Amino acid sequence: MFTGYSALAMAEALPPDGVLVTCDTQDFLRELNEKTFANSPHGKKIQIKIGPAVETMREFLANGQKFDFIFLDADQDVTQVKIAFEEGLLAKRGTVVIDNAYHYGHLYDKSGGPQQPERLWPIFKYVQENQGLHKVLVSVRDGVLIVRRLSDVEYNM
Numbered sequence: 001m002f003t004g005y006s007a008l009a010m011a012e013a014l015p016p017d018g019v020l021v022t023c024d025t026q027d028f029l030r031e032l033n034e035k036t037f038a039n040s041p042h043g044k045k046i047q048i049k050i051g052p053a054v055e056t057m058r059e060f061l062a063n064g065q066k067f068d069f070i071f072l073d074a075d076q077d078v079t080q081v082k083i084a085f086e087e088g089l090l091a092k093r094g095t096v097v098i099d100n101a102y103h104y105g106h107l108y109d110k111s112g113g114p115q116q117p118e119r120l121w122p123i124f125k126y127v128q129e130n131q132g133l134h135k136v137l138v139s140v141r142d143g144v145l146i147v148r149r150l151s152d153v154e155y156n157m
Contacts, residue, residue: 001048004033010071011042020046021060021067023053025075057083066091073099078122085133085149093152098123102143 001007001024011020024030030048037043049056053075060067061083068091070084076098084090101120127135127147134153136146 001029001033004029004036004046007033007046008037008040008042011037011045012040014042014045018045021049021056022046023049023051023056025050025052053077054079054083057089061087061089065089066094068094070094070096071099072096076100076120076123078126081123081126081147085130085147090149094148096147098127098145098147100142101137101145102139102141 001022004022007020007022011018014020022033027050030050033046033048037046053072054077057080067084067089070080070090072080081096081098084094084096090096098120101124103120124145127133127145132150134148134150138144138146
């Protein structure tokens with residue numbers, strides 16, 4: 001969540017009854033961002049959850065909730081992707097976006113480049129090996145990997 005401005009921008013795009021849930025592990029960010037959100041008419045659409053993302057995602061599953069859009073940033077883990085696709089947190093026709101997927105091209109630098117995020121490899125391996133997923137890498141800046149169920153993607157060829 002950090003400064004909350006990305007969450008607020010996403011909330012602005014939601015319909016009036018839309019809900020955006022943002023997860024973070026740092027409790028001080030709740031107080032910082034609640035003030036930011038209170039200054040916007042769209043801030044009321046944002047719910048802040050503090051704690052490990054995997055635990056929060058499992059809580060939503062236990063409550064029978066589903067999400068149309070899941071954006072994974074910072075604390076990404078292959079378990080989160082599996083919860084979305086295998087355990088049913090992602091709604092039909094939903095989309096998962098994984099941030100930092102290009103890492104300024106260093107992920108593809110065979111010389112080892114600066115700071116290759118090995119923690120992302122299990123996610124990439126899972127997505128690559130799962131033939132039921134449609135994936136697109138957008139290589140702008142540090143990139144995003146957009147993933148949907150292949151059955152939810154319409155092809156007009």
